[in-house]
Amino acid sequence: MARRTSLPVTFVVPTIAILLVLSMVPTLYAIVIALQNRELSTPDYSWVWLSNFVDLFLDRRFLNAVWVSVKWEIVTVVATMVVAIGLGVLMFEVASPRQRNVYCLLFIIPVLLPRVSAAFVWKFAYHPLYGIATYPYRLITGGLIFDPLSKPATALFAVASVDVWQWGLFFAVIVLKLLETLPPQPIEAARLDHARRWQIHAYVTLPMLKAPLISLMFVKMIESLRSFDLIYVMTRGGPGVATETLDMYAFSQGFIESGKVSYASAMAVLMMIATVITFTMLWKRVQA
Amino acid sequence: MKPIRLAAGLGAAFVLSATVSTIALAQAPVCSAPVKVLAQPRDGLTLLEDSKAEFEKLAGAGFQIDYLNENDRRAKSRADASTVGNYNVYYVDEANVALFASSKWIVPLTDYYPADYDYADFDPGRQKVATYDGKVWFAPLTGGGDLMVYRKDVLEAAGIQPPKTLDELIADVPKLTNPDKGMYGIALRGARGSGANVWRWMPFFKAYGGQWFDGDKPAFNSDAAVKATEAYLKLFKDSAPGTQTGSWDESTGAFLSGQVAILVESTPLSGMSVDPKTSQVVGKIGFLPPPSPLPGGGYGHGLAIAAKANADDASKKCAGLFIAWATSKENEKRRLDAHQFGELNRTSILSSKEFADIYGADLGQALAATGKVTAVNFWQDPRWPDLGDRWGIILEELVTGTRTDVKGGLNELEAYANELVKKK
Numbered sequence: 001m002a003r004r005t006s007l008p009v010t011f012v013v014p015t016i017a018i019l020l021v022l023s024m025v026p027t028l029y030a031i032v033i034a035l036q037n038r039e040l041s042t043p044d045y046s047w048v049w050l051s052n053f054v055d056l057f058l059d060r061r062f063l064n065a066v067w068v069s070v071k072w073e074i075v076t077v078v079a080t081m082v083v084a085i086g087l088g089v090l091m092f093e094v095a096s097p098r099q100r101n102v103y104c105l106l107f108i109i110p111v112l113l114p115r116v117s118a119a120f121v122w123k124f125a126y127h128p129l130y131g132i133a134t135y136p137y138r139l140i141t142g143g144l145i146f147d148p149l150s151k152p153a154t155a156l157f158a159v160a161s162v163d164v165w166q167w168g169l170f171f172a173v174i175v176l177k178l179l180e181t182l183p184p185q186p187i188e189a190a191r192l193d194h195a196r197r198w199q200i201h202a203y204v205t206l207p208m209l210k211a212p213l214i215s216l217m218f219v220k221m222i223e224s225l226r227s228f229d230l231i232y233v234m235t236r237g238g239p240g241v242a243t244e245t246l247d248m249y250a251f252s253q254g255f256i257e258s259g260k261v262s263y264a265s266a267m268a269v270l271m272m273i274a275t276v277i278t279f280t281m282l283w284k285r286v287q288a
Numbered sequence: 289m290k291p292i293r294l295a296a297g298l299g300a301a302f303v304l305s306a307t308v309s310t311i312a313l314a315q316a317p318v319c320s321a322p323v324k325v326l327a328q329p330r331d332g333l334t335l336l337e338d339s340k341a342e343f344e345k346l347a348g349a350g351f352q353i354d355y356l357n358e359n360d361r362r363a364k365s366r367a368d369a370s371t372v373g374n375y376n377v378y379y380v381d382e383a384n385v386a387l388f389a390s391s392k393w394i395v396p397l398t399d400y401y402p403a404d405y406d407y408a409d410f411d412p413g414r415q416k417v418a419t420y421d422g423k424v425w426f427a428p429l430t431g432g433g434d435l436m437v438y439r440k441d442v443l444e445a446a447g448i449q450p451p452k453t454l455d456e457l458i459a460d461v462p463k464l465t466n467p468d469k470g471m472y473g474i475a476l477r478g479a480r481g482s483g484a485n486v487w488r489w490m491p492f493f494k495a496y497g498g499q500w501f502d503g504d505k506p507a508f509n510s511d512a513a514v515k516a517t518e519a520y521l522k523l524f525k526d527s528a529p530g531t532q533t534g535s536w537d538e539s540t541g542a543f544l545s546g547q548v549a550i551l552v553e554s555t556p557l558s559g560m561s562v563d564p565k566t567s568q569v570v571g572k573i574g575f576l577p578p579p580s581p582l583p584g585g586g587y588g589h590g591l592a593i594a595a596k597a598n599a600d601d602a603s604k605k606c607a608g609l610f611i612a613w614a615t616s617k618e619n620e621k622r623r624l625d626a627h628q629f630g631e632l633n634r635t636s637i638l639s640s641k642e643f644a645d646i647y648g649a650d651l652g653q654a655l656a657a658t659g660k661v662t663a664v665n666f667w668q669d670p671r672w673p674d675l676g677d678r679w680g681i682i683l684e685e686l687v688t689g690t691r692t693d694v695k696g697g698l699n700e701l702e703a704y705a706n707e708l709v710k711k712k
């Protein structure tokens with residue numbers, strides 16, 4: 001009996017221990033560094049305790065980065081879910097099984113592209129003179145120039161569109177497959193009640209898919225927090241600081257501009273705290 | 289006799305084995321492992337990779353070059369040098385040599401640069417940029433100043449003489465802009481960075497009499513800086529599309545594809561503009577020094593010996609040999625033969641008949657004339673990248689219209705500079 005109870009411990013403890021070391025050591029180290037004033041250019045440092053955190057709240061670029069990150073999160077998550085559900089339902093309604101397979105294959109390709117490659121492709125597509133994405137504007141306006149990546153009002157949306165292009169299309173495939181797994185009876189019952197197509201999806205199918213759709217949304221929320229590479233390649237946080245998210249600013253402070261690794265760590269710690277609190281609250285709200 | 293023969297035989301064998309050992313020692317490979325280099329893409333380095341076998345024969349080991357674009361190379365080399373030290377050789381430039389040298393991330397080059405490779409043959413201006421605190425830190429891969437490159441056909445059609453002064457340039461550029469015909473008066477750099485938009489803005493700052501510091505006191509928040517920024521922003525209204533958040537690649541790309549009338553840029557542009565492989569405006573361009581009083585932005589990039597990855601003297605010698613070989617006359621001659629104008633740094637090559645035959649007399653004269661107005665415009669201090677990058681962001685905000693108060697931007701920069709000074 002004793003042997004039976006010790007077996008799970010034998011398997012679980014080393015795994016948990018490795019996970020704890022891998023996750024906790026860097027986290028604790030980041031917290032320790034955030035309380036110091038380390039810079040890359042010198043091995044000397046001292047303890048400054050909460051000074052970095054106080055400085056952050058007086059730093060206009062940090063406050064801007066918080067706002068940009070919130071905007072980025074909202075825009076990319078909402079747009080991805082809208083595109084995914086819209087396209088998923090559209091394919092379910094109008095495409096034959098063979099057509100669906102072709103669409104699924106096409107829609108999966110963008111997410112298979114490495115993020116940096118996708119960023120370079122779209123950066124060129126948005127070029128004001130040669131870009132294919134700006135060509136319709138030049139055509140309609142008789143050659144007027146539109147440079148979405150250099151306009152503060154449009155830069156964030158231009159970069160977000162690439163994120164949505166990759167993930168929205170991929171999620172559309174998942175939504176389609178989810179719709180295909182639903183039992184046909186409730187849908188047939190709704191049709192017999194003369195429900196319109198949109199009503200069937202609004203009141204029957206999508207409510208039935210509430211749990212997996214919420215899971216997809218959480219996946220996208222986490223994924224959107226890691227968009228550093230996309231923004232870095234396309235705008236480097238510019239124009240000015242219009243697309244500078246928290247991770248971009250932390251990297252700039254740590255490695256590009258001033259080598260202030262403690263200041264950057266303080267930002268990372270704040271991001272971690274904010275993310276944990278936000279996700280916990282959202283998760284509890286959704287479960288309730 | 290036998291003992292004598294035996295003794296003679298043993299003696300001969302000893303002498304022979306000693307000689308062989310000495311030769312073996314003398315020919316012992318300088319490098320015991322491949323040299324790891326962190327660099328940014330350069331045609332000269334790509335060409336160098338074709339001669340890898342030559343270096344292996346010379347040093348006993350090969351080399352591996354990892355390439356990152358300029359800003360990423362700066363960030364990565366800084367992180368690597370201050371932490372793990374994976375690379376034996378760093379590509380450094382005028383903007384960060386002071387930081388790398390004062391942080392002891394690189395070692396003085398000439399201690400490990402074999403005399404046979406003749407460091408004194410490098411262009412004196414580039415030697416000056418490679419020198420910090422009285423010591424030489426890198427061997428140049430590229431460098432120079434600025435040239436004004438202009439479209440003769442476009443200026444003639446508009447009835448405009450090539451501008452000789454900054455005022456003339458500011459007056460002429462709007463007249464040359466004609467978006468309907470895809471022509472823009474100028475191309476500037478808008479992208480953030482001490483080596484990007486700030487680099488192109490600095491000659492304006494100096495032309496209006498600006499100074500960075502007076503001793504330890506910031507002196508750049510001045511009328512000169514305001515005038516320089518306003519002039520830069522005014523010219524930007526006629527800068528080619530894509531340059532507002534672009535840098536060297538975007539501005540030179542616009543010129544070489546025939547969309548820009550006048551460009552004041554770093555000297556490698558002149559070589560690119562006469563090369564049919566890279567330019568669509570061959571035969572239509574002229575060269576002059578930058579309009580007065582714009583000084584040229586003196587710069588230099590090169591290879592330096594890393595301190596951390598080369599813990600012992602043997603490793604430093606190996607890295608030094610690689611740098612010497614990579615920047616040798618033989619390799620520079622190969623770069624000349626491949627028409628890599630921007631990769632030429634040695635006076636023996638720049639003054640050679642082959643150089644004149646390839647690039648013509650006009651360019652040679654313009655280069656000589658611009659040499660006289662080339663200056664170091666940036667603050668030669670380890671804190672320069674920090675200050676320059678901060679101004680780069682504010683300047684990008686001004687260029688793209690995120691902010692409009694020039695004086696407010698300079699006030700913000702001054703507050704930041706005061707923090708930097710306090711930390712010293």
